[in-house]
Amino acid sequence: MPLIIKIRFDMEYSQLKLANKAWWDERSIIHGESPFYKISELVSGSSALGDFEHEEFVIGDAESLLHLQCHIGTDTISWARRGVQVTGLDFSESALIQAQRIAESCGVEVSWVAADVYDAPLVLRDTYDIVYSGKGALPWLDDLDTWGKVVSKLLKPGGRLYLVEFHPISWILGDGEWAIVHDYFSSGQPHIESEVQGSYAASDAVTTFNTTAEWQHTLAEVISAVAGAGLVIEWFHEFPFTYFQQSPILEVNDEGVYEVPEQYARIPLMYSLCARKPFAHSSTRVM
Ligand SMILES: C[S@@+](CC[C@H](N)C(=O)[O-])C[C@H]1O[C@@H](n2cnc3c(N)ncnc32)[C@H](O)[C@@H]1O
Numbered sequence: 001m002p003l004i005i006k007i008r009f010d011m012e013y014s015q016l017k018l019a020n021k022a023w024w025d026e027r028s029i030i031h032g033e034s035p036f037y038k039i040s041e042l043v044s045g046s047s048a049l050g051d052f053e054h055e056e057f058v059i060g061d062a063e064s065l066l067h068l069q070c071h072i073g074t075d076t077i078s079w080a081r082r083g084v085q086v087t088g089l090d091f092s093e094s095a096l097i098q099a100q101r102i103a104e105s106c107g108v109e110v111s112w113v114a115a116d117v118y119d120a121p122l123v124l125r126d127t128y129d130i131v132y133s134g135k136g137a138l139p140w141l142d143d144l145d146t147w148g149k150v151v152s153k154l155l156k157p158g159g160r161l162y163l164v165e166f167h168p169i170s171w172i173l174g175d176g177e178w179a180i181v182h183d184y185f186s187s188g189q190p191h192i193e194s195e196v197q198g199s200y201a202a203s204d205a206v207t208t209f210n211t212t213a214e215w216q217h218t219l220a221e222v223i224s225a226v227a228g229a230g231l232v233i234e235w236f237h238e239f240p241f242t243y244f245q246q247s248p249i250l251e252v253n254d255e256g257v258y259e260v261p262e263q264y265a266r267i268p269l270m271y272s273l274c275a276r277k278p279f280a281h282s283s284t285r286v287m
Contacts, residue, residue, distance in 0.1 A: 032098035036201035062129035073099025148229035
């Protein structure tokens with residue numbers, strides 16, 4: 001069957017994407033030096049992946065892994081150390097320059113590809129045993145149904161999607177009290193920020209490009225995008241911890257993991273999901 005591609009020509013999205021790309025291009029240079037990313041520990045051999053990622057996702061006999069939205073490659077390099085051939089994709093060339101520099105310091109080989117996630121099947125023209133999408137990737141995408149179809153197209157039959165994300169419940173909290181402040185249900189409209197300098201990894205950095213557009217995706221949207229693309233969900237996990245100070249009340253433990261203190265009610269702060277592309281997959285069209 002021919003690959004049918006819907007050309008995404010959507011003025012609003014392209015403009016927002018340009019703003020996001022400028023934001024990431026500038027932040028990637030800063031993140032390459034930021035203690036948040038623990039580059040020297042990575043170079044010394046430690047892994048940037050969470051302990052739970054090592055425990056719950058078995059590579060098995062998989063030979064190839066594609067990391068979508070790989071940023072400066074810290075997670076990507078950590079996957080490569082586990083013995084698979086790894087490709088990291090990101091639309092920020094600046095992020096990939098940092099990623100290659102860090103990979104060289106680690107003595108790890110990774111292929112880096114600069115492309116929009118939505119264009120990945122066209123640009124890569126390859127399929128993979130594992131497609132990995134890590135913490136903080138999905139909020140930058142406006143259309144999860146298309147993302148799900150892209151993932152399916154990139155997987156070999158029998159291949160697996162491993163998705164790790166901040167829980168959408170965690171985004172409804174305010175910046176102060178442990179209280180619900182933002183809508184859980186998404187309007188489909190982006191949340192646009194234009195005043196904030198720096199980033200989650202470098203809050204004091206002085207920056208020029210400060211406009212971002214992000215989309216809230218409910219758990220139902222994520223699961224429907226994965227299932228709607230013909231992937232079969234094998235497991236879904238929720239976690240009461242996270243990897244950055246999402247709320248001021250969170251306390252960081254010795255392993256650098258942020259948790260809700262005992263006096264507060266706990267909610268899920270992260271989730272992970274594994275879904276497999278069936279062998280007899282009716283050919284997926286990327287629409
Ligand atoms: C929060 S980072 C991912 C972080 C990664 N899990 C890590 O901790 O290193 C999000 C990444 O998505 C990339 N990105 C955002 N929108 C994208 C798009 N449409 N296509 C490709 N990459 C995109 C950004 O350049 C950025 O590197």
